[in-house]
Amino acid sequence: MLFAGCGIQIFQMITGIDATVYYSPTIFKNAGIESDQEILAATVAVGSSKTIFILVAIFLVDKVGRKPLLYVSTIGMTCCLFVLGIALTLPNSAFGINLAILAVCSNVAFFSVGMGPICWVLSSEIFPLRLRAQAAALGQVGGRVSSGLVSMSFLSASKVISVAGVFFVFAALSAISVLFVKVCIPETKGKTLEQIEMMFRGEKNSNRGEVEFGDAERLIPTEEK
Template structure:
């Protein structure tokens, strides 16, 4: 439910902005600020959530996030609560899931987080009816690795006690170990975590999620209803292809799916730019819709679900909460940059130019994944230090 609500609220503005623009007379700059400001509001909460996850435990932090989400929805308009709740939810659904999943199924189970976000996106596209809930999280077991880290050995899985205790014995400041004096393996892990989160957002996902109705109108669709109807197809495709990632991430591995995803984003973004370059005809409208759907399929098979999976599984236990926070800060800052500049950038270099630019970023992502990100499929969380020390 946590991730469904995240997706629902993320996409709510996509449809609403068409009517906000008409009813309130907001300028393009104001629409951009409105679309991107939620990411800025998240930042303080993201950094604090790393501390909260170690003090309140993984499950306790999820409960807090769900309470905030429900309170924000019930307030129906007091939106200031939602960015903080989304930040906590985005961080520790992935951490919790990685820590409780066996290596052979970790990719499959972690990918379902993005599946539920996609369900939320689809619900938001289909209707504006909001719902919230949090009681289910109270029945969840606590992360066994967190239990071991706190000394509650009798409640944790026996096979991870020894390494988890060793991880907990490092001492010193977590942030100092992350940022001031990182070891060679931690430095390499940080590069991968920061890079994959940057490329996930810089490849243009929020330009599609938030502004797809505007893109469809630019292509030549004549009504808001037609543009909003096309966004339903975007939500359906996203949900279906996240399932593909869930089914194959443990058998094929993270790297093949990430590389395939990034290559698909390059091709679909370039096709979208080309389609918009000849906007106005029925053929260009069809090509635009097909390109957006192809982008969403390519993104959802790798970059979408696996960035969070990779982040949560490669960080050492002693650094996992704060390291995940750091990766999410980069994610949200990049998301804010894309969502708060898309319309202005389209005015400066044209909308086709925007999508050609995102295609170039995705090409750089291909190179980054190939050169910097080792395969993690089938490895235990305790083996990651050794993997990144090579």
């Protein structure tokens, strides 16, 4: 549980969302936008995308489930970060500029529909009540430290490997986050705390070496069904 809860908090940050939001003017300038007004308009578009898709996540999280939204989010972010890296290798071209704006806005949108809000939902669901506060706080420490490292190192790293290179790194980390979601994150939609705890027990006791999160109903004793 701790590995899943802390891991999702860390992956939420190391995939570069804070760098994308905080340094979006720098990204757009690197893509070739020179006008301050155009940079401001593109930055406003980024903020608007984030707000709109957080609202979308609110309506979908209990209908679609946590894990499907995380898949959509992490896969979408991986593609957008990779495309952004490509766009930043084509500076001073209208196609590169438009592609960069689209990639940044789409990346923020995919983050806001999955990794952003669901990270907090899972932290409130997967830990038992007796340890929830401590475990959630520990996960948040990992997330905040990761956020600080990404935010403080972005400009320095971009000077060494270029802004495009940094986003290729973020794309690789986002691809790893897809595997993390597949292996370590359970689907908690409609599950009680007891059922969620049994799912993690099933993972620990599995002799096949894989997570059997889909077998929660099989793990529940007959009298509890």
